[in-house]
Amino acid sequence: xxxxxxxxxxxxxxxxxxxxxxxxxxxxxxxxxxxxxxxxxxxxxxxxxxxxxxxxxxxxxxxxxxxxxxxxxxxxxxxxxxxxxxxxxxxxxxxxxxxxxxxxxxxxxxxxxxxxxxxxxxxxxxxxxxxxxxxxxxxxxxxxxxxxxxxxxxxxxxxxxxxx
Amino acid sequence: xxxxxxxxxxxxxxxxxxxxxxxxxxxxxxxxxxxxxxxxxxxxxxxxxxxxxxxxxxxxxxxxxxxxxxxxxxxxxxxxxxxxxxxxxxxxxxxxxxxxxxxxxxxxxxxxxxxxxxxxxxxxxxxxxxxxxxxxxxxxxxxxxxxxxxxxxxxxxxxxxxxxxxxxxxxxxxxxxxxxxxxxxxxxxxxxxxxxxxxxxxxxxxxxxxxxxxxxxxxxxxxxxxxxxxxxxxxx
Numbered sequence: 001x002x003x004x005x006x007x008x009x010x011x012x013x014x015x016x017x018x019x020x021x022x023x024x025x026x027x028x029x030x031x032x033x034x035x036x037x038x039x040x041x042x043x044x045x046x047x048x049x050x051x052x053x054x055x056x057x058x059x060x061x062x063x064x065x066x067x068x069x070x071x072x073x074x075x076x077x078x079x080x081x082x083x084x085x086x087x088x089x090x091x092x093x094x095x096x097x098x099x100x101x102x103x104x105x106x107x108x109x110x111x112x113x114x115x116x117x118x119x120x121x122x123x124x125x126x127x128x129x130x131x132x133x134x135x136x137x138x139x140x141x142x143x144x145x146x147x148x149x150x151x152x153x154x155x156x157x158x159x160x161x162x163x164x
Numbered sequence: 165x166x167x168x169x170x171x172x173x174x175x176x177x178x179x180x181x182x183x184x185x186x187x188x189x190x191x192x193x194x195x196x197x198x199x200x201x202x203x204x205x206x207x208x209x210x211x212x213x214x215x216x217x218x219x220x221x222x223x224x225x226x227x228x229x230x231x232x233x234x235x236x237x238x239x240x241x242x243x244x245x246x247x248x249x250x251x252x253x254x255x256x257x258x259x260x261x262x263x264x265x266x267x268x269x270x271x272x273x274x275x276x277x278x279x280x281x282x283x284x285x286x287x288x289x290x291x292x293x294x295x296x297x298x299x300x301x302x303x304x305x306x307x308x309x310x311x312x313x314x315x316x317x318x319x320x321x322x323x324x325x326x327x328x329x330x331x332x333x334x335x336x337x338x339x340x341x342x343x344x345x346x347x348x349x350x351x352x353x354x355x356x357x358x359x360x361x362x363x364x365x366x367x368x369x370x371x372x373x374x375x376x377x378x379x380x381x382x383x384x385x386x387x388x389x390x391x392x393x394x395x396x397x398x399x400x
Contacts (some may be wrong), residue, residue: 030181030188041183045197045207099190101179107242113236121240122225125317127238129165130221130228137235139228143248144240149179149200150189151238152168160218161168161177162238163189163200 008069011136012062012085019058022061023051027100051096059093062086111153113138115136140164166203166215186383199378202387217375223320230343231358272393274382279312280391281305281323281376287388289381294394295321300337300346302326303394311335312376315357316342323376324359328369 025141030036066073066082073082079155117140122128133156140151146164152161168175173193180190180197188206189198196208198323203215221228229234272278277292286306295301299314309326311333326333331350338345338354346355346360353364359371377384385391 018374030183032185036183041188041197041206042322044181049208050194074347087259099178099180105179106241106364108241109177112239114239115238116225116229116233116235118347119225119237121245124224124226124229125319126225127222127319128225128228130223130232130235131165131218132220132221135234137228137232139225139232139235139237141225141240142222144238144245147244148241149187150177152176155218157177158218159168159174160165161189161215162174163165163177 006078009081015062016085016088019055055096057095108148165220227320272381276381280384287391290394324371
């Protein structure tokens, strides 16, 4: 049965939950198949763009609290709670640097091309998005763009981003 | 499809989120969030900027190859190509020729497919029903006379500015022509699907191809709130 929990352990959990909320709110707001309000997008940008350093700062503060907690955090209950809080915080600080949309749709590492006559992975009736700059004409199969969503490329001398 | 240079700097984009079913991109250089369909920045250091569109051609590979025999095609990413098929659903909705023509102007439903042309502040949406039924439509978007031309494959679509050499062309599709042959009733000149004049007084001229976007009505209206809807009864 838990008795009075040491203040440091409680503080560590508050820091962990604050970091978790900071990262979880934009993930919740920016979900596919759910509507977004302007405010939701604005808040998501505000939280997500700052998440790496905010969660990093919360993690640093938590480590300081854990070290300052001293012997009282080395009891079985408080120590376990403190360790879990730190692990959660570490995980959240790592997640804050990730782009989970790219887990769902891996980016194309580098745009590479083959002559149209050799493009046997595209059927004649498959759709492409064609771009021409000067003498250079490139086709981006819709099937690939629908997955990757974003392809950075340079066509002729024009840097472009192909999207679908 | 956008040019990725802003204020002289080339930006590198990534998928970063979704906003009412249209995705958000983020540039590595500034962290700005951009809306994919409008090309405009939503939040971040470059808020207030919009990307410049580049002319694209949304057609069957056979059509692209016919126009660009020396063209190149993006190679698939070997690591993830097995997942491409599950993302094909957008392709499947693109067949415009199987839709029966609408007999009167029904109000559009949210997920009705349209083809949209925007010029300056003006925007015009062509319901898929109309295109499937007529294959060549004439209209005006803002001050610009346009033609929307559907290929016999029922899916490849191109849009053109009908002004050539100070004249506005009056276009008809030669029935049953494949590849499509387009006739200008005023000059008698014949044009191909790439917009080049093949014969007649305007031989050697070229119609300017313009972007037209296949989109859901709800998404088009979201970004073009004052859009008009194509009305076949309205005289050009």
